Amino acid sequence: MSKKIVVPFGPQHPVLPEPIHLDLVLEDETVVDVVPSIGYIHRGLETLVAKREFTEYVYIAERTCGICSFIHGMTYCQGVEQIMDLEVPARAHYLRTIWSEYSRLHSHLLWLGLFADAMGFENLFMNSWRLREFVLDVLEETTGGRVIQGSCKVGGVRRDISNEKLSAMAADLKGFETELVDLSEVFLHDDSLKSRLVGVGTLSRTDAYDLGAAGPAARGSGVAIDLRKTGYAAYRELRFEPATESAGDCYARCAVRIRELFSSIDLIRQAVEKIPEGEIEVKVKGTPDGEYFSRSEQPRGELVHYLKGNGTKHLVRSRIRTPTLTNVPPLVKMLQGCELADVPVIVLSIDPCIGCMER
Amino acid sequence: MGYFEMAKTAIKTVMSKPATLMYPARPGKMTILSRGHVVIDVSRCISCGMCMKKCPAEALCVDKEAKTWTIDRLRCVVCNSCIEVCPVHCLTMEGHYSSAVLTHSGLETFTITYVKPERPKKSEPGEPAEA
Ligand code: SF4
Ligand code: SF4
Numbered sequence: 001m002s003k004k005i006v007v008p009f010g011p012q013h014p015v016l017p018e019p020i021h022l023d024l025v026l027e028d029e030t031v032v033d034v035v036p037s038i039g040y041i042h043r044g045l046e047t048l049v050a051k052r053e054f055t056e057y058v059y060i061a062e063r064t065c066g067i068c069s070f071i072h073g074m075t076y077c078q079g080v081e082q083i084m085d086l087e088v089p090a091r092a093h094y095l096r097t098i099w100s101e102y103s104r105l106h107s108h109l110l111w112l113g114l115f116a117d118a119m120g121f122e123n124l125f126m127n128s129w130r131l132r133e134f135v136l137d138v139l140e141e142t143t144g145g146r147v148i149q150g151s152c153k154v155g156g157v158r159r160d161i162s163n164e165k166l167s168a169m170a171a172d173l174k175g176f177e178t179e180l181v182d183l184s185e186v187f188l189h190d191d192s193l194k195s196r197l198v199g200v201g202t203l204s205r206t207d208a209y210d211l212g213a214a215g216p217a218a219r220g221s222g223v224a225i226d227l228r229k230t231g232y233a234a235y236r237e238l239r240f241e242p243a244t245e246s247a248g249d250c251y252a253r254c255a256v257r258i259r260e261l262f263s264s265i266d267l268i269r270q271a272v273e274k275i276p277e278g279e280i281e282v283k284v285k286g287t288p289d290g291e292y293f294s295r296s297e298q299p300r301g302e303l304v305h306y307l308k309g310n311g312t313k314h315l316v317r318s319r320i321r322t323p324t325l326t327n328v329p330p331l332v333k334m335l336q337g338c339e340l341a342d343v344p345v346i347v348l349s350i351d352p353c354i355g356c357m358e359r
Numbered sequence: 360m361g362y363f364e365m366a367k368t369a370i371k372t373v374m375s376k377p378a379t380l381m382y383p384a385r386p387g388k389m390t391i392l393s394r395g396h397v398v399i400d401v402s403r404c405i406s407c408g409m410c411m412k413k414c415p416a417e418a419l420c421v422d423k424e425a426k427t428w429t430i431d432r433l434r435c436v437v438c439n440s441c442i443e444v445c446p447v448h449c450l451t452m453e454g455h456y457s458s459a460v461l462t463h464s465g466l467e468t469f470t471i472t473y474v475k476p477e478r479p480k481k482s483e484p485g486e487p488a489e490a
Contacts, residue, residue: 059416140390144394185364186365
């Protein structure tokens with residue numbers, strides 16, 4: 001039995017630009033245990049809820065994360081709307097769904113790029129991000145912002161998309177989809193990628209469930225949890241099945257995300273087809289009094305915004321729980337028993353977003 | 360067989376034009392909705408302070424006495440909130456980003472030149488109202 005040594009990973013690490021610190025306990029090259037520590041970039045966004053009006057806090061909720069910003073804003077708005085019993089118009093629900101799915105596309109493509117980069121596959125990284133640019137362009141054309149859309153508000157959405165533009169968007173997805181097929185072929189069938197991914201960082205179904213894995217980390221292990229199935233926004237009227245894989249390794253998590261890319265495209269098409277005419281917002285009267293647990297599916301998993309109001313125009317409490325936080329215990333489990341050289345790939349496979357985890 | 364999956368894409372990219380723009384030789388992409396920076400029309404601002412109240416980043420300061428409108432370019436998160444609330448629509452969003460700030464604080468102060476138009480004098484009671 002060899003001696004154990006501790007190797008620090010992060011908070012500054014070339015593979016992960018975000019600060020999370022892992023103490024890797026090694027025996028030779030094998031990781032036997034991991035001690036994670038977080039808290040490097042806490043910004044106190046939750047406290048700001050008491051200092052800004054509830055309608056303005058949307059802007060801050062959106063800035064919790066730089067990638068799934070739209071979904072943060074939407075989840076917050078949903079929470080306030082539920083507290084205040086606001087009936088959001090159907091068109092607003094559909095627009096929110098469309099923007100959410102575009103956000104998912106851009107987030108997953110970003111992740112695929114970073115994932116390829118972590119394995120040293122620069123060409124694939126550039127190509128993923130080149131495709132992502134198409135999605136960002138659509139977001140900028142329709143909302144005005146590439147990553148911070150700012151198009152959601154309490155009671156509806158700020159901007160409408162004309163029906164012609166919507167059909168054009170759906171038509172443009174065709175070329176995008178063809179390129180995406182080429183890209184996914186590489187991720188799923190390239191032997192050098194497979195040798196880095198298959199059987200690496202395995203998380204069993206029971207562990208995923210017990211440790212509270214969320215999003216693709218759970219679905220990659222066969223736990224079919226997808227909050228979109230609860231039918232918030234317009235999802236109750238759209239057909240889709242959560243993508244699941246059973247192997248629970250890095251390859252499975254990658255495959256889940258790739259299948260979600262295609263299901264997002266399909267969801268956008270369905271939404272464009274079904275979107276009703278009508279208003280895009282309702283007037284907000286009064287102030288929120290009560291509490292609500294607003295949940296939604298981010299690209300990384302389940303997002304929870306807990307909101308509490310006391311009848312003034314400032315909410316008294318906001319609590320944001322992002323999927324990365326629940327994915328840390330499963331990550332520790334995945335890392336136990338892996339090789340030191342596989343650590344960056346496994347850490348990336350949960351798609352960590354530390355900025356949003358620490359709010 | 361799985362070793363040449365990338366070949367098709369790689370060859371295609373070698374043959375096609377670069378995907379990136381040669382910025383700044385060619386201007387960056389911009390749409391009508393793009394949010395770049397906030398611009399004020401000082402001749403129309405009525406110093407009501409609504410924009411200051413509704414700015415989530417606390418980047419604006421409207422001084423009624425000194426007749427100035429100050430924006431902290433480093434604090435502004437370009438959210439469009441001030442533009443939506445301005446009652447006289449004197450704020451607009453420009454598509455291109457603001458240039459690098461020249462002062463340490465990033466403050467830019469504008470002097471408001473709006474002059475309240477004289478109200479027509481109220482007619483004295485008893486006198487016939489002016490036509
Ligand atoms: S754009 Fe937003 S952050 Fe910037 S000054 Fe206006 S309200 Fe403030
Ligand atoms: S910019 Fe508009 S909102 Fe701000 S003080 Fe002037 S008139 Fe009022």
